[in-house]
Amino acid sequence: MTRAPSATVRDALSVSLTVGFYGVAFGAASVAAGFSVLQSCLFSLLTFTGASQFAAVGVVASGGAGLSAIAAAAMLGTRNALYGIQMAPLLKVKGLKRAAAAQITIDESTGVALAQASRGTEAMRFGFWLTGTGVFIFWNVFTFLGAYGAKSLGNPASWGLDAAVPAAFLGLVWPRLETTFLRIVAASAMVFALLVTPWLPAGLPIIASALVAVTFGWRER
Amino acid sequence: MLWVVLIATSAFCFAIKLVGHSVPDRWLANARLQRINALIPIALLSALVIAEGLVTKTHVVIDHRLAGLAVALAALFAKAPFPVVVVAAAVTSALVYHLH
Numbered sequence: 001m002t003r004a005p006s007a008t009v010r011d012a013l014s015v016s017l018t019v020g021f022y023g024v025a026f027g028a029a030s031v032a033a034g035f036s037v038l039q040s041c042l043f044s045l046l047t048f049t050g051a052s053q054f055a056a057v058g059v060v061a062s063g064g065a066g067l068s069a070i071a072a073a074a075m076l077g078t079r080n081a082l083y084g085i086q087m088a089p090l091l092k093v094k095g096l097k098r099a100a101a102a103q104i105t106i107d108e109s110t111g112v113a114l115a116q117a118s119r120g121t122e123a124m125r126f127g128f129w130l131t132g133t134g135v136f137i138f139w140n141v142f143t144f145l146g147a148y149g150a151k152s153l154g155n156p157a158s159w160g161l162d163a164a165v166p167a168a169f170l171g172l173v174w175p176r177l178e179t180t181f182l183r184i185v186a187a188s189a190m191v192f193a194l195l196v197t198p199w200l201p202a203g204l205p206i207i208a209s210a211l212v213a214v215t216f217g218w219r220e221r
Numbered sequence: 222m223l224w225v226v227l228i229a230t231s232a233f234c235f236a237i238k239l240v241g242h243s244v245p246d247r248w249l250a251n252a253r254l255q256r257i258n259a260l261i262p263i264a265l266l267s268a269l270v271i272a273e274g275l276v277t278k279t280h281v282v283i284d285h286r287l288a289g290l291a292v293a294l295a296a297l298f299a300k301a302p303f304p305v306v307v308v309a310a311a312v313t314s315a316l317v318y319h320l321h
Contacts, residue, residue: 006300010302010304014303015303018307039227042227042231043230046235047227047234048234051269051272052234058278060226060245066226070233074237077234078237080238081238083241084239084240084242084244084266085242085258086258086261087242102235102239102241102242105242107265107266107269111266138235141224141264146230157315159311159315160316160318161311162273163274163306163314164288164289164308164310165312165315166269166289166293166307166310167274167310167311168303168307169266169273170290170294171293171303171307173266173267173270176263180298182263186264189264189265189267190267192268193267193268193271197276202278205268205271205272205276207265207319210265211266212268213261213264217257218257221257
């Protein structure tokens, strides 16, 4: 028992720090797109789902319609509903606590929670709340710093942050790939995402990859 | 327009999250749904690796990020702990970015 929680804390804090630092990039991107520092901070507090936030300010920056920005963000956010369906039976919370759980239901909190499966449901719940809260704090603090220092701060690529995020996702999916079948599902989803990327609006390949899960999960093996 | 985008995006994204948490438990009693639901994070996290590491807007782009991902993959095969995987990817990517 003493080993499991510390491993969970380590997972949660690594993810929180890594993703939190990416908030600098969002703050800078948001200000560059024309949003104020206050608006950028409200994005991270209220929307709090990175890919949707990047999509929204990205569409605005490229001159897209407000409706396109909202639609892109909402489509990217739909995967959080899929995560919620998985997290709700685990967390079993009601009322305000459910609203709080919903707000922090994102890639990272769900990913860390699922990665704790071998350590028991208590570790999964702990991983969810710790990662969700940790990412929330770091993401918001660093959004402010990024927005505030947008002009003086360099490109996030020069810090390697743009590679740290996909590496973090790879590190999150890795422990789940216990059987050949699951490795085939993961590889198929990657190939599928690569193939549909040129044909779908930005962000949609992520949602569309759920079709890979549907295809492989349709029949009993 | 910017305030509308901010407020509508936040409202939609929160509503979507809450819907996920409010779907009745019995929806998950179905065996097929359970099988698919268990595979969804694997599919979406895998697609996210591609979307964040190999895509810029709607184009597949090979750049410094791929070097970082390759090192991350090697680190995972070597059973390196998660923070090492992430930091190794960042350092490699930043080095390639600056050397290029």
